Amino acid sequence: MAQAHDNAPDHPVHYQVPELTDSLEASLRSADLITTDRGRTLDFHGRRPSLDEVWALLAQVADPEVPVVSVVDLGIVRELVWAKEVLQVYITPTYSGCPATELIESEIKLALMQAGIAQVSMHQRISPAWTTDWITAQGRAKLKAYGIAPPEGSASKAALFGQVQEVTCPHCNSQNTQRISDFGSTACKSLYKCNACLEPFEYFKCI
């Protein structure tokens, strides 16, 4: 995949949100924009939030491909650091060459800007590679509640034993399931069918 970051892993992508004009800032301050857009309500205009507060904000930013989980649930956001007034955001893309990566960066940047954090520097950290092991317990619970079977076992075990793994039906918890297709609605999911309740479901691939 001809992704820019593949060619230059040691040179993180830098960009900065343009300086806020008075009118832009005024529109960002409007409660409408902040509270209706994707339901986020945190507003840090006028002060520098703590890192915990920024984590809480990013925990509300949905993953573009699996909107039921956030970019924090998936373990995509790795580190946040304040460097003076510039927030440094380190993310690890999920799947190599995943087209959603650019979108994830934009979503994160947009959320930060809307909450009042104007100066952001995004960095892609591609090593160590992202693994489904980084999906939080809360993220796994959200996936299952949404009808997507969360990845099972550890990624290293999955690699060891190849594709042979038991996948639990998110609807009835039966392990009597079968894979129908290696690709579901996105490349990171497979399509399964439950032989017990007969419901089809998606499985978030373990990598």
Ligand SMILES: [Zn+2]
């Ligand atoms: Zn079932």
